[in-house]
Every structure is written in structure tokens, then in C-alpha cells.
Amino acid sequence: MIELPNGYCFVNHADWSKRQLGGRGSRGGPVLQKKGVTDVFFHHSVTSVSGDPALAGTRDPSDDPCKDARLIEDILASRGLLPGYSYLIHPSGVVLECAGDYIGAHTENHNSSSKGICLIGNYDIQQPTLAQLVAAARTINLMRAGGQLAGDLSKIKLMGHRDSKSTACPGANFYPIIGFIRKFAADNN
């Protein structure tokens, strides 16, 4: 795990999965995504979250974000939806690389032109943690700095999966507060 001085915790795909980074399963090999993407779609996994819910947003010894990520990847693999999301974010704020710099499979008809960030959990029931929202903002800023996203925050569109099709994703408790992520990204330049 890479931990930056600001508390940002990042787990490389190879550190939690035996699958190939950006591997597309039956879709073939990984395909690198073009730089300067401007669209980001947020999702929720609707899977269980490890750790004590009372400690959500903190580093709980019972947290195992890697186990949660493997469960999600196994489900996506069984549905032929690898490489899945670009990144996953656990309620503790730990960020896990999935498709990363490669084209993901998260938002139909938008995969090659967008990044997909998924909060682990069910946000029709749970509330996103502050740690998740801040981690999402830092992930966006790292992608802006690295060129994967456009550098100018005003050019970047932050959307929910439901903005692209009829779905409850990313959950009734998360969708209305996506705007906070932009605010945090602007504050953390």
C-alpha cells in the first residue's frame, strides 16, 4: 500500500489481485485509455463491506479492503464485466486500483471516454464516509496531475451512473452529494 503524507492510501492492483492489470477477460487484452479524459462516473458496488460499521471512515483493524475488492472483481468476472471500475474506494478511504490507466467496463457506451470510480458498499442504505469523498477528490487530483484526466477541474464532469442510463446506482445517499467531491478536489490542489 502506498500512503502519502496527507493520509491518502492507495493499493496497486497487483497487491490485491492475481488478475492482469486492465485484463479484459473474454474481451481480450488490456487497452490503455487515452489521456485527458473529462468524464468521471461514480458507482456503488452493492456488496458487503468489511470492518465495523461504527468505525467506517477510520482505519479499523477489521477492515480488509483487498478482500472486498476481490469479491467485486469475482462478481464482475462472472458477468464478463472485467476490467470493471477504474478505482474502488473503501469506507476507510483506502483506494484500490482496478482498471487504472486502462479502459474499464463500468458505464455502458462511455467506457473508453470516462473513468469509473466505485464506492464499496450500498449507498441506498449506507452513507458515504467523509474519508471516501476526500479519497475520491484526491484520486481525481492525482489523475489530473498525471494527465489521465484533463488538468482543468472546470472541464471535468462528475456524474453518477444514473446520469447515463436508468439505474439506482450510485445510490440515493451518494448521488446528491457528488458535488462535494468537486469542492474537495478544488480545495486540495
Ligand SMILES: [Zn+2]
Ligand atoms: Zn454503477
